[in-house]
Amino acid sequence: MPPKKRTRVNERLAKPGKDEDSAKEAVGAKKKATGVTKESSSTPSTPEYCHWLMKSEPESRFENGIDMKFGVEDLKALPDQTSCWDGVRNYQARNFMRQMKEGDLAFFYHSNCKEPGIAGVMKIVKEAYVDHTQFDKKDVHFDASSKADNPKWSMVDVQYQRMMKRFLPLSELKKYHLQHRTKGGPLKDMALFTRARLSVQPLTSEEFDFLLSLEDEEPL
DNA sequence: GCCAACGTTGGC
DNA sequence: GCCAACGTTGGC
Secondary structure, three states: OOOOOOOOOOOOOOOOOOOOOOHHHHHHHHHHOOOOOOEOOOOOOOEOOOEEEEEEOOOOOEEOOEEOOOOHHHHHHOHHHEEEOOOOOOHHHHHHHHHOOOOOEEEEEEOOOOOOEEEEEEEEEEEEEEOHHHHOOOOOOOOOOOEOOEOOOEEEEEEEEEEEEEEEEHHHHHHHHHHHHHHOOOOOOOHHHHOOOOOEEEEOHHHHHHHHHHOOOOOO
16 A cells, blocks of 8 residues: 655756666765765765755645645654655755655755744664656646656655754754855755755755754853 | 856745 | 756757
């Protein structure tokens, strides 16, 4: 049975002429991923992440008459507090989802809203599988170029873990980022700032741990 | 395979 | 609502 409800990520279009997974993007991702968490045994160049940041919109916004709203509270309210993370239509974001392993932790990031920032923590509970919405003509993220015998887009299932002890606003994260960029520090290369438009991003363990530590700090 | 035009993201 | 940044498209 398909997961309970849909999740929303602001990924649209991206329809390369061929359905080949633009290896360049995977490569680009590798290159950018400077803060490598771990290296796989055979290919030292491939970083292995186990922490992520995933963006979704917590406030109502209508696209083709469909409400894109899906905040951390919406995830929490679902049966099993679990949802599929469908609608990602960007190759880099998709490739990161395909790297996710069951048990990985991800921050739930609120985007395109009054107060953008990190709102909660969730867990990957099902690894990448076919995103059915790409074949649904009624769906906002329908992709006419994707063929059933070779689907382009994947999704994972996520489960709510907890709210952040305190909301971590983007404005504060940015201050740390700028600070760390000049003086050095864990957030100096954070993808949220170096690759702002990417809706599914990897976090190094250092980044992840630092962000968690902010929960117990006074707002900057 | 380059690159200008286009369309989207998402903070402000 | 604006618009900078940037990924994607498509002509060449």
